[in-house]
Amino acid sequence: MGHGGVTITVELEREGRALYELGPSEGGNPSQLADRFAKLGQRCSKASKPRQTDCSPFAGSLQAASNRIGEKACQHPEAKEARALFCRYPPRFYGHKGICNQYSQFCPFEGLLTETNPLFIDTAVVNIDADMFYSMEECGVFQKELWIFKVFVHWCPHCQQLMPRLYQLALTLRQRGVNTLRFGAVNCATEHELCAKQNWPGHPLLVARYLGSDRAVHDAIEHWVDVVKDAQLRQMLPRYALPGEFPVLKILLEQLPKSMLSKASWSPLFEADAEQSKAANCANLTALHPEFPEAVDEQVGNGWHDVERNxxxxxxxxxxxxxxxxxxxxxxxxxxxxxxxxxxxxxxxxxxxxxxxxxxxxxxxxxxxxxxxxxxxxxxxxxxxxxxxxxxxxxxxxxxxxxxxxxxxxxxxxxxxxxxxxxxxxxxxxxxxxxxxxxxxxxxxxxxxxxxxxxxxxxxxxxxxxxxxxxxxxxxxxxxxxxxxxxxxxxxxxxxxxxxxxxxxxxxxxxxxxxxxxxxxxxxxxxxxxxxxxxxxxxxxxxxxxxxxxxxxxxxxxxxxxxxxxxxxxxxxxxxxxxxxxxxxxxxxxxxxxxx
Ligand SMILES: Cc1cc2nc3c(=O)[nH]c(=O)nc-3n(C[C@H](O)[C@H](O)[C@H](O)COP(=O)(O)OP(=O)(O)OC[C@H]3O[C@@H](n4cnc5c(N)ncnc54)[C@H](O)[C@@H]3O)c2cc1C
Structure with missing residues (x-):
């Protein structure tokens, strides 16, 4: 080194392990540090942008709003290739031959093929963004209707699995005249802030919102939460957020008052699902092995596609x-x-x-x-x-x-x-x-x-x-x-x-x-x-x-x-x-x- 300086080399790590410790702390115990960190973090808070409450869609149809929000979600940069089929409701995979060929649950179902009312098709599950969600709160929608929101992102495999089941249930209920139980879908890929503010920490989740006066509906939701959530889930999720598993919905529907929906309107779907979901979730082995059909009989690993070789x-x-x-x-x-x-x-x-x-x-x-x-x-x-x-x-x-x-x-x-x-x-x-x-x-x-x-x-x-x-x-x-x-x-x-x-x-x-x-x-x-x-x-x-x-x-x-x-x-x-x-x-x- 020039000018007579001395180079001191300090060994900071050896074999991938830091030789220094981040501490000890002079600023207090861990919980004091966390509290102070949170307190100082308040300087970061930004004034929330003024919200435009628009109650008009709730008086008429939600079709235009839902389609607009769905299109916004599908413009997300990750909504490409197979993921593009799952970015909004109604699902885009109906009519896509490739995916239907591999997994039958993504094929159109009878009730959809015979439905002629586009309003039902488009709003069986309504796409929801932050403005819409807060407008629902402010316009008193939850006072009149019970809403179940599916919280998801389009690249999550479990959200993809839930999509056809939830859609079929929601469309069937609409077709049977059920109007006070509605379904919404919040895509956290584009609704980051809403998902964070609501403390929805992962996906898929099912979230219930009801503020009406029917005691029986409140009881059904409370029962749902109590039956489904063990101590660990209680710690991980807000009270009215549950894991996004289709059979979990059955526990809620069973408890809802008959005046809201009859058991006959939904129970055949869960019976059929229990029967079919097994086959529907299983890969078609022939479709997995287009190039090496003999791999269907492989001793180990016949469930991996031929493309693994590439x-x-x-x-x-x-x-x-x-x-x-x-x-x-x-x-x-x-x-x-x-x-x-x-x-x-x-x-x-x-x-x-x-x-x-x-x-x-x-x-x-x-x-x-x-x-x-x-x-x-x-x-x-x-x-x-x-x-x-x-x-x-x-x-x-x-x-x-x-x-x-x-x-x-x-x-x-x-x-x-x-x-x-x-x-x-x-x-x-x-x-x-x-x-x-x-x-x-x-x-x-x-x-x-x-x-x-x-x-x-x-x-x-x-x-x-x-x-x-x-x-x-x-x-x-x-x-x-x-x-x-x-x-x-x-x-x-x-x-x-x-x-x-x-x-x-x-x-x-x-x-x-x-x-x-x-x-x-x-x-x-x-x-x-x-x-x-x-x-x-x-x-x-x-x-x-x-x-x-x-x-x-x-x-x-x-x-x-x-x-x-x-x-x-x-x-x-x-x-x-x-x-x-x-x-x-x-x-x-x-x-x-x-x-x-
Ligand atoms: C930590 C973790 C925990 C998970 N837990 C669950 C769960 O509890 N339930 C659930 O449903 N899903 C779970 N998943 C997701 C699940 O493992 C798959 O990622 C998902 O189902 C998508 O599967 P896939 O067909 O894309 O292939 P993946 O299983 O994601 O495999 C991707 C690729 O990795 C390679 N690969 C496969 N197996 C191995 C292996 N053993 N070692 C090295 N490489 C391999 C193959 O080339 C394969 O194509 C978990 C994922 C992670 C990362």
């Missing part, structure tokens, strides 16, 4: 990249402890900071995001430190936007330039898996490189990665079912959690086991007995599986679901060779430095 690392990375954009644009949204939607809660900051660090450390260098992520991480660390001083700190939504703009710009630039390949996923949960598998695999790949070749920071230590992923999914995972299931299993220590805390190799395998457990359990739950969603299919990795008489403990939840019934993944037992699986996963989610 998925390159680049395509999986493309999904991880899309997920990153989605996380920073859609998932990480502020909700202060006091309900302030213009400022983050302290607990949110404490989750975002390590998450950004994990990304900075474990993303492949080809993503070109390390520098902007490190910069963002530094700013977050400063906020955390400041929050622990006696002055305290806060994080406004606008500040977060400014801090993440360079990252989002960079994602757009790199995405267009280096990732112009077709996505391999149709849903954000699939993309989330791609991101998680890739982060774990890349961490392991870099661990195995000679240290001297490393120009990038060490990948996160395995326990840090596990805890960071847990914290992030707990706080920000929008898929309500997935989050609940993930937390339950993580907390129970399933799938080898504890060994994963001590080994990067095991983190890769942990996520792979977890993913298999989910895929097979969901298939079993839908009663798709002939479909096997263990992955990788034996056609893709013949060495990964060996036929065996032993049960694979990872599938124990699926076993509980079928309760002695049939399920191909359980009947054709196979035990994985985890060494081979690990090699396969590394080749599916990473590339060597030479190939980059």
């Amino acid at each position: 998925f390159t690392v680049k395509r999986r990375w493309m999904d991880a990249m899309l997920m990153l954009r989605h996380i920073f644009q859609e998932w990480i949204a502020p909700v202060g402890d006091d309900g302030n939607v213009d400022a983050f809660a302290h607990s949110q900051l404490l989750v975002i900071e390590p998450w950004v660090e994990l990304l900075a450390r474990n993303l492949p260098t080809t993503f070109g995001l390390a520098e902007v992520l490190q910069e963002l991480h530094r700013s977050l660390v400063q906020r955390v430190r400041a929050s622990q001083t006696s002055e305290g700190s806060s994080l406004c939504a606008d500040e977060w936007k400014a801090l993440t703009t360079p990252l989002l710009d960079r994602i757009a630039e790199v995405g267009q330039r280096d990732f112009a390949v077709a996505s391999a996923c149709a849903s954000d949960t699939c993309r989330m898996w791609s991101l998680l598998h890739m982060l774990a695999s890349e961490g392991l790949r870099r661990e195995q490189l000679p240290r001297k070749n490393l120009t990038t920071p060490a990948p996160s230590a395995p326990d840090v990665m596990m805890q960071t992923v847990h914290g992030f999914l707990e706080q920000f995972f929008k898929c309500h079912y997935c989050r609940r299931h993930f937390l339950k299993n993580y907390e129970a220590g399933s799938f080898g959690r504890d060994v994963a805390l001590g080994s990067r190799e095991q983190v890769v395998l942990y996520l792979w086991r977890f993913h298999n457990a989910v895929s097979v359990r969901v298939t079993a739950w839908h009663g798709c007995n002939t479909t096997d969603r263990r992955w990788p299919p034996s056609a893709l990795c013949p060495r990964c599986w060996k036929p065996t008489a032993d049960e694979w403990p990872v599938l124990s939840e699926a076993k509980d679901v079928v309760q002695g019934g049939a399920a191909r993944a359980l009947d054709l037992a196979a035990s994985p060779d985890e060494e081979e699986v690990l090699k396969f996963l590394q080749s599916a989610f990473t590339v060597s430095d030479q190939e980059m």
